[in-house]
Amino acid sequence: MMSKAKVLITPQASFGKFSQAEEILRENGIEPVFPPYPHPLTENQLLEVIAPFDALIFGLELLTERVFEKAKNLKVVSKHGVGVDNVDIEAATRRGIVVTNAPGSNENAVxxxxxxxxFMLTRHVVQLHEDLRKKQWGKMVGMELEGKILGVVGTGRIGKRVAKKAMALDMRVLGYDLVPDQELASHPQFQYTDLEQLLQTSDFVTLHLPLNEKTRKLINRERLALMKRTAFLINTARGGIVDEKALYDVLKEGRIAGAALDVFSQEPPFDNPILELPNVITTPHIGADTREAVRNMDEVSAKNVILVLQGKPPLHSVNFHLLQKEDVHESSS
Structure with a gap:
């Protein structure tokens, strides 16, 4: 790097709070800069500030073709997390911009x-907490997890962790994934099955898939109709995996017992009617918000930026191999 590179860091509320990532960037000749807007930035806010930067460490921002067109100096965008469904990968690749992420950094937190x-769903924790604050000493009968069936849709890094923790609670676990995990498959409490059978059989269904064109609204009206009336849906992956209108209808009509949602198709979801339902627990996309996970994401996202700006392969990338192929093609032409 001939002159000091600059990296825009949008998750300013958490970045560097539990790590030395800012210092590591500076030690490698990269100046960390935080935007004058709260995270996540809108597209227009990004367009206002992105032009002079060589790198971007981002979270929930939408990185569109317009953003990449404006970012003439940009060489790498580094996800402060795992999912890159908010990035136009094709547009970045066309402009030679490396898209990196940090798989594994927040899997235990999620x-x-x-x-x-x-536990919150089965023991009515939220409702009883609110009742007690209102000086209402009520009781609600819950149920135990031992012996119940958990359906894990997606048995990658996070889904596998969930399955192992559930089996430690003496739950039975059903799994669905196009690429089965052999370690899980060998466990006596675990069984792979098809998605329909999983939905029909499970007492709880939890989603751990990336959001893409194949998984968008995978859990649609027809599949929700397969679930037991006593079953619960949990989504800590991406809101777009679920048809939220269909979910609202089945929850309101009591066709499933309830849901716990950390993610939504539009965030923040202030206009989403699901927030008004009494049989839903909601949180504001906090799955990765632990000290340990934030530290991991800080360090990996910073290291990815440093490596790319030094002309080296990043630790993790979704398009670096494509850019390498293009370089080979161009050099041989």
């Missing part, structure tokens, strides 16, 4: 929130 939702 898995633990999922398990927390299981």
């Amino acid at each position: 898995a633990e929130l999922t398990i927390a939702f299981l």
Whole structure:
């Protein structure tokens, strides 16, 4: 790097709070800069500030073709997390911009929130807490998790962690994934099945898939209709995996017992009628918000930026291999 590079960091409320990532960037000749807007930035806010930067560490911002067109100096965008469904990968690749992420950095945090939702749903924690604050000493009969069936849709890093934690609670676990995990498959409490059978059989269904064209609204009206009336849906993955209008209808009509949602198709979801339902627990996309996960995401996202700006392969990337192929093609032409 001939002159000092600059990286725009949008998750300013958390970045560097539990790590030395800012110092590491500076030690490598990269100046960290925080935007004058709260995270996540809108597209227009990004367009206002992105032009001079060589790198971007981002969270929930939408990185559109317009953003990449404006970012003439941009060489790398580094996700402060895992999912990159908010990035126009094709547009970035066309402009030679490396898109990186941090798989594994928050898997335990998301898995633990999922398990927390299981307890909150079965023991009516939120409702009883609110009742007591209103000086209402009521009781609600819950149910135990032991012996119940958890359906895990997507058994990648996070889904696998959830399955293991559930089996430690003596739950039975059904899994659905196009690529089965052999370690899970060998466990006596675990069984792979098809999606329809999983939905029909499970007492709880938890989603752990990336959002893409194949998974968008995977849990639609027809599939929700397969679930038992006593079953609960948990989503700590991406809101777009669920048809939210269909979910609202089945929850309102009592065709499933309830849901716990950390993610929504539009965030923040202030106009989403699901927020008004009494049989839903909602949180504001906090799955990765633990000190340990934030530290991990800080360090990996910063390291990815440093490596790319040094002309080296990043730790993790979704398009670096494509850019390498283009470089080879161009050099041989």
